[in-house]
Amino acid sequence: MKTLKTTLKLIWLLLLVAAPLAGRWFWFHPGSYHVPTIPTVDLAQAAIPTVEYKSYTEQPRVQPARLLVDRAHENNLQIDDLTPLLDRLTRRGAAIKNYDSDSESLASELRGSTAFLVIAPAYPFSAEEGRAVVDFVKNGGRLFLAADPTRSVPSGSDYGYTDLTSLFFPESAVPAMNSLANRFGISFYEDYLYNLKNYDTNYRNVKIVDFAANPLTEGLQQVTLFAAHSLKSDGQALFTGDADTLSNVRTAETALTPAALSADKNVLALGDLSILLTPYHRMADNDRFLSNVADWLSTSQRAWRLQDFPYTFRRPVDLILLPVSDEGDAASVPGVTAPLTDTVELPLSAASFDLLSPLQALFVQAGQSLELRQQPSSDHDVIYVAAYRSLDPLQEILASAGVSVTLVEKKMAAAKTDESAPTATPEAVDVTPTPAPKSTLSIAGVGVFEIAGAQLFLLNQTGAQTSLVILGEDSDALAAALERLTYADFSGCVIQDSLMLCSTTPAPVPETGGSSEEPSSSDNRGDIFILAVDSGSGRSSAPEWEAALSGYDVAIWSVSQDGIPTYEDVTGYKAYIMDMGDYPYDADLYAELPYMEGSYLVIGEQPSDPAYYDGAAPLADLQVEDGTHPLANGLDGTITLLDSNSGTPALIQPVQDSVTEGLSVVLARGPASENAGTPVLFAYEYADLDFRYALASFAFYRLPEELQTTFAVNVVEWLMNQTP
Amino acid sequence: MTESPPKKQPSLFRLILGLVFWLALPLAAGWLLARWAVPTPAIGVVRLNTEIYAASAQFIGMEIEEARKDSRIKAVVIAVDSPGGEVAPTQSMYMDLLNLRRKMPVVGSIDGIAASGGFYTVMAADPIFARPSSTVGNVGVWGFFPSSIGVNDSVLASGPFKLTASNNEQFQQEIEGIKREFLETVRVHRGDRLKISLTDLSQGLAYPGRQAMDLGLVDQMGSETDAIEKAAALAGIAHYDVVDLETVVLARYLAALGFVKPWSGAADPETGERKLLPGLYLLYDVRLGSTRR
Incomplete structure (x- = not known):
C-alpha cells in the first residue's frame, strides 16, 4: 500500500514536471514539416546539338574582273576577315585592289573597277564619293555592301585595350553604311535578327531557308547568319526570315530580309559579315553562298566609257599617230570642203612625245600595255591620234558616230574677212560685216561646233576591237588632249555616250610630276554653297535661292536628302548661305553641322536659339534700316512678307545698345510686326580678316518674289566681297 | 468507550509546504526543463543582397550551414535582392538551399531585384514572395568570347586552346548549355504554375513583381514578413523568433578574425x-x- 502511494506520488511528480514540457512543445510546435518532393533538373533536356561544318567544292570560271575593296572608311575589319571571299575571287582571276587613304579619289579608282566591295564601314561616304559610286553602278559596276551588328565604329576594344563603355554601348556603324546604301534604295536597320525557337547554338544565329530565285541563291538549302542586320530594299529580297525570325528593334515584324539586291540588281546588300568569315562560312550552305557572291562579283556587265580610260580597253593597245598630208584628203572626209594651208607632218610635235611616257606608265599601272605603232594589229585595241585634216583612215568610224568635219582654207577665210571688212568711212558704221567661214565639226544629234579650240574623243567598238579616236586642231591641241587622258581631267568637256568634246585649254599637270593624282575635291568648287537645313517639320527656301541665283555657280546641299555634310563637303567655296527656312531651331542638328570656312549668311525664321535671344514672335513685314548697306541695294521702305508656311514664330533679335565696329542693322521688324523695330538682319564685316557674316531672322521664301533676286544677289556679292 | 482523539488538522504551513513540494516545485522544475529541452523555435533569414561571386556565395553557404546547425531554426527565408553574378557560385547557393529544403521549409522573398543568378537561386525556394515593384527574371547567361591568342616563339602550350581553355564554338555551346539548364530549372520548379513559355522566358526579360506573379515566376505578392509567416506555417511552428543569419554569421566571422x-x-x-x-x-x-x- 505504501509502495502504491509512493508510485502514485512519483507519477504525479513526473506529470507535473512533464506538463510544462508538453505545454511548451505544443505551444511552439502545433504542426510539423512535411518534406515535399524536391524536383530534380533533367540535364538531358539541356543537351546542345553539335555544330556541323561542311564546305562547297566549287569550280570557278576565270573572269577578267577588277575589284576595289574599300578600306578608307575606318572599316571595322581584321586583316584576315575577308580571306575566304578574296580567296574565291582570286581563284576566279580577279585583280583586287584596296581603296584607302593613300588612293586617288574614289571616282578615279572606280574607273577601272568592275566591282566595289564596301564592308563594315564606320565612317560615312562623302557626297562626292556617293556620286562616284552611283555613277559606277549606273554603268554596270557591281557594288557589294556588307555590314554587321557586331562591327560597330571601332573603339578602344578594337585597338587592344578594354573599353567597357564602347563594348556595351557601341557606336553604330549603320549610318556610315546607309550614307551609301540609301543612294540605291537600300537601308540597313540598326538591329539584329534572332530566333528563339529554331537557331544554331545561339539565338542570334538564325537559319534562313526561304530564298528568292536568283543566281546568288542557287543551290542553297539553308544559310546560317550569325547576328545580322535586317534590310529594306526597293529591289529583290534574296533571303527572308521565317515567322520566328525577329528583329530586336522592329517589334512584331516578320518576313525580315537580311540580304537583298537593289532594283537594278547591281547592288548586293548583306546584313551579316560573319557569314563571310572563318569558320562561319563553313556552316550550313554558307560556303556555297560565298561562292555565289564571288561569281556575282566577278561577272559584272560593266559598260566602259571614255571617262574610264585606260580601262576602256580590254586588249593590248596600239597608239597610231596618223600623219598629216600637205594636201589633205578633203574628198574622202565627210563635209571637208577645202584643205588647210598649214602643213603638219605628224599630229604631235617632237616636244610632245614626252607626254607618251606617263601615258604608257598609266597603262602599265592599269595592268595593260600601250605601244606606238604605225599600223594597228587586228588583235589589239587602238588609239588614233589625228589632226582634223587627216581623217581618211577614220572615215568609217567617224561616219558611224555621225561626226563630220568641214574644213575651210585659212587663206580663203582671211580673204573673205578682208572683203567684208568695213571701210573707214562714216557711212560704214552701220554696215554689218559678213562673218568669215570657219572650219566646223558636226556631230549628229548634238550640233555644229567650231573646230578651233575643240578636242574630240570618240570611242568605237567594232567587233572585239575597241578604238579611241582623238582629234585636235594641231599638235598643241592633241598634246593637251593626251594630257587630259593621262590625268583623267575631263573638266570643261561635254560627255555624251561614247563621245567627248573638250576645249583645248591644257589640262593642268600635277606639280609632283610622275603622280597622276587628280585635283583635290575642294578645288574648282563653285561660288556659293547653300546648306539647306531642312530636317524636321517646315519649309526650306532652297528652291527660291536656286532660282534667284541662277546666274551663279551654286551648290545646294539638303540635309534631309544628302545628310550632314562633312568638312570636306563644305570646303572650297567662295561664300556660304545656311538656309533654315521656317524650321524651328534644332540645337542637336545644328551642333552636327561642320564649320564653314568663309563669309556666310545664316537665314531662317529661327536661325538661332530663341532662348538665348529675346524669344520669338510672328513676323509680318520688314523695314529697311540702313539703305546704304550693300545688302539693302534695291530695297526700300517697308516690305510686306508672304505668309509663313509653318507658322513658326521668327526669332526676336535684341536691339544693340552699343554700336560695334563693322556691325550694321540692315533690316528690322516692320510696323505691322510684333516687337517692331527690333533687328532682323545684322551684317558684320571684319575688314582685317576679309570675313563677312550676316544673320537674318526671316525665311527667304517669304520675301516678295520680285525682291528675292535683288536680295539674293546683294547677299552673294557682299559675301564674295564684290561690292565696293 | 474510548473516544478517539480528534484528527489533527494540518497546519496552514504544512498545507502550503505540501502544495509547494507536490505542485509548484515539480511544475517549476518542468518549466525549467522545458525551457532547456524545448527552445523557442526560430525562422532563419538568409540574405542574398549582393552580386553573386565566389565570396558572396561562400558567405551565403555559411548562413545556410548555420541554419542547418542551429536546432532552433525550423525554417529559412531566402531574402533576395541581387542582380545575379557568376554562374558556378550561383549554382552552389541553389544546391545548398535545395539540400536544406529536404530538412526544413525554404521560402523565397524577393525584395528589390532577383535577376539572373538571383532568380536562379530563389528557384530553390517554394513558395516565393515578391513585391509588386520587384524586378524578377532576366533568365539567361552572358560572357566574353575567349581571346584569340596567337602563336609565338616565347610561349609554348600543349594544346591549341590550353591558354584560353575555350574557343568561340565551345563558348557558344557553353552559353547555350547554361541557358537551357537555367530554363529547365525554372520549368521543373515552377511546374504547372508557369504561365510563360520557355521560349519567351529565354528572351531574358526581367518582369515587375506583379507580372512575374501572373507569369508564374513567383507565387504571391508579399513582404519578407509574409514570407516568414509562411515559412513558420510550413514548418508547423508558432511563437517563434526570427534570426537574421547574415548578422549572426557576420558577427562570428568578424569575431573569428579577432x-x-x-x-x-x-x-x-x-x-x-x-x-x-x-x-x-x-x-x-x-x-x-x-x-x-
Missing part, C-alpha cells in the same frame, strides 16, 4: 574592449543575431 568583438557601439574601435560601465552602453548596444517578431 580584431573586433561582436558588439558595436561605444567600444574601443581598435580592440573592441568596453571601457565604460555596462549601463552606459545600453544606449549604444545593438544586440546582434536575435530580434523578436
Whole structure:
C-alpha cells in the first residue's frame, strides 16, 4: 500500500514536471514539416546539338574582273576577315585592289573597277564619293555592301585595350553604311535578327531557308547568319526570315530580309559579315553562298566609257599617230570642203612625245600595255591620234558616230574677212560685216561646233576591237588632249555616250610630276554653297535661292536628302548661305553641322536659339534700316512678307545698345510686326580678316518674289566681297 | 468507550509546504526543463543582397550551414535582392538551399531585384514572395568570347586552346548549355504554375513583381514578413523568433578574425574592449543575431 502511494506520488511528480514540457512543445510546435518532393533538373533536356561544318567544292570560271575593296572608311575589319571571299575571287582571276587613304579619289579608282566591295564601314561616304559610286553602278559596276551588328565604329576594344563603355554601348556603324546604301534604295536597320525557337547554338544565329530565285541563291538549302542586320530594299529580297525570325528593334515584324539586291540588281546588300568569315562560312550552305557572291562579283556587265580610260580597253593597245598630208584628203572626209594651208607632218610635235611616257606608265599601272605603232594589229585595241585634216583612215568610224568635219582654207577665210571688212568711212558704221567661214565639226544629234579650240574623243567598238579616236586642231591641241587622258581631267568637256568634246585649254599637270593624282575635291568648287537645313517639320527656301541665283555657280546641299555634310563637303567655296527656312531651331542638328570656312549668311525664321535671344514672335513685314548697306541695294521702305508656311514664330533679335565696329542693322521688324523695330538682319564685316557674316531672322521664301533676286544677289556679292 | 482523539488538522504551513513540494516545485522544475529541452523555435533569414561571386556565395553557404546547425531554426527565408553574378557560385547557393529544403521549409522573398543568378537561386525556394515593384527574371547567361591568342616563339602550350581553355564554338555551346539548364530549372520548379513559355522566358526579360506573379515566376505578392509567416506555417511552428543569419554569421566571422568583438557601439574601435560601465552602453548596444517578431 505504501509502495502504491509512493508510485502514485512519483507519477504525479513526473506529470507535473512533464506538463510544462508538453505545454511548451505544443505551444511552439502545433504542426510539423512535411518534406515535399524536391524536383530534380533533367540535364538531358539541356543537351546542345553539335555544330556541323561542311564546305562547297566549287569550280570557278576565270573572269577578267577588277575589284576595289574599300578600306578608307575606318572599316571595322581584321586583316584576315575577308580571306575566304578574296580567296574565291582570286581563284576566279580577279585583280583586287584596296581603296584607302593613300588612293586617288574614289571616282578615279572606280574607273577601272568592275566591282566595289564596301564592308563594315564606320565612317560615312562623302557626297562626292556617293556620286562616284552611283555613277559606277549606273554603268554596270557591281557594288557589294556588307555590314554587321557586331562591327560597330571601332573603339578602344578594337585597338587592344578594354573599353567597357564602347563594348556595351557601341557606336553604330549603320549610318556610315546607309550614307551609301540609301543612294540605291537600300537601308540597313540598326538591329539584329534572332530566333528563339529554331537557331544554331545561339539565338542570334538564325537559319534562313526561304530564298528568292536568283543566281546568288542557287543551290542553297539553308544559310546560317550569325547576328545580322535586317534590310529594306526597293529591289529583290534574296533571303527572308521565317515567322520566328525577329528583329530586336522592329517589334512584331516578320518576313525580315537580311540580304537583298537593289532594283537594278547591281547592288548586293548583306546584313551579316560573319557569314563571310572563318569558320562561319563553313556552316550550313554558307560556303556555297560565298561562292555565289564571288561569281556575282566577278561577272559584272560593266559598260566602259571614255571617262574610264585606260580601262576602256580590254586588249593590248596600239597608239597610231596618223600623219598629216600637205594636201589633205578633203574628198574622202565627210563635209571637208577645202584643205588647210598649214602643213603638219605628224599630229604631235617632237616636244610632245614626252607626254607618251606617263601615258604608257598609266597603262602599265592599269595592268595593260600601250605601244606606238604605225599600223594597228587586228588583235589589239587602238588609239588614233589625228589632226582634223587627216581623217581618211577614220572615215568609217567617224561616219558611224555621225561626226563630220568641214574644213575651210585659212587663206580663203582671211580673204573673205578682208572683203567684208568695213571701210573707214562714216557711212560704214552701220554696215554689218559678213562673218568669215570657219572650219566646223558636226556631230549628229548634238550640233555644229567650231573646230578651233575643240578636242574630240570618240570611242568605237567594232567587233572585239575597241578604238579611241582623238582629234585636235594641231599638235598643241592633241598634246593637251593626251594630257587630259593621262590625268583623267575631263573638266570643261561635254560627255555624251561614247563621245567627248573638250576645249583645248591644257589640262593642268600635277606639280609632283610622275603622280597622276587628280585635283583635290575642294578645288574648282563653285561660288556659293547653300546648306539647306531642312530636317524636321517646315519649309526650306532652297528652291527660291536656286532660282534667284541662277546666274551663279551654286551648290545646294539638303540635309534631309544628302545628310550632314562633312568638312570636306563644305570646303572650297567662295561664300556660304545656311538656309533654315521656317524650321524651328534644332540645337542637336545644328551642333552636327561642320564649320564653314568663309563669309556666310545664316537665314531662317529661327536661325538661332530663341532662348538665348529675346524669344520669338510672328513676323509680318520688314523695314529697311540702313539703305546704304550693300545688302539693302534695291530695297526700300517697308516690305510686306508672304505668309509663313509653318507658322513658326521668327526669332526676336535684341536691339544693340552699343554700336560695334563693322556691325550694321540692315533690316528690322516692320510696323505691322510684333516687337517692331527690333533687328532682323545684322551684317558684320571684319575688314582685317576679309570675313563677312550676316544673320537674318526671316525665311527667304517669304520675301516678295520680285525682291528675292535683288536680295539674293546683294547677299552673294557682299559675301564674295564684290561690292565696293 | 474510548473516544478517539480528534484528527489533527494540518497546519496552514504544512498545507502550503505540501502544495509547494507536490505542485509548484515539480511544475517549476518542468518549466525549467522545458525551457532547456524545448527552445523557442526560430525562422532563419538568409540574405542574398549582393552580386553573386565566389565570396558572396561562400558567405551565403555559411548562413545556410548555420541554419542547418542551429536546432532552433525550423525554417529559412531566402531574402533576395541581387542582380545575379557568376554562374558556378550561383549554382552552389541553389544546391545548398535545395539540400536544406529536404530538412526544413525554404521560402523565397524577393525584395528589390532577383535577376539572373538571383532568380536562379530563389528557384530553390517554394513558395516565393515578391513585391509588386520587384524586378524578377532576366533568365539567361552572358560572357566574353575567349581571346584569340596567337602563336609565338616565347610561349609554348600543349594544346591549341590550353591558354584560353575555350574557343568561340565551345563558348557558344557553353552559353547555350547554361541557358537551357537555367530554363529547365525554372520549368521543373515552377511546374504547372508557369504561365510563360520557355521560349519567351529565354528572351531574358526581367518582369515587375506583379507580372512575374501572373507569369508564374513567383507565387504571391508579399513582404519578407509574409514570407516568414509562411515559412513558420510550413514548418508547423508558432511563437517563434526570427534570426537574421547574415548578422549572426557576420558577427562570428568578424569575431573569428579577432580584431573586433561582436558588439558595436561605444567600444574601443581598435580592440573592441568596453571601457565604460555596462549601463552606459545600453544606449549604444545593438544586440546582434536575435530580434523578436
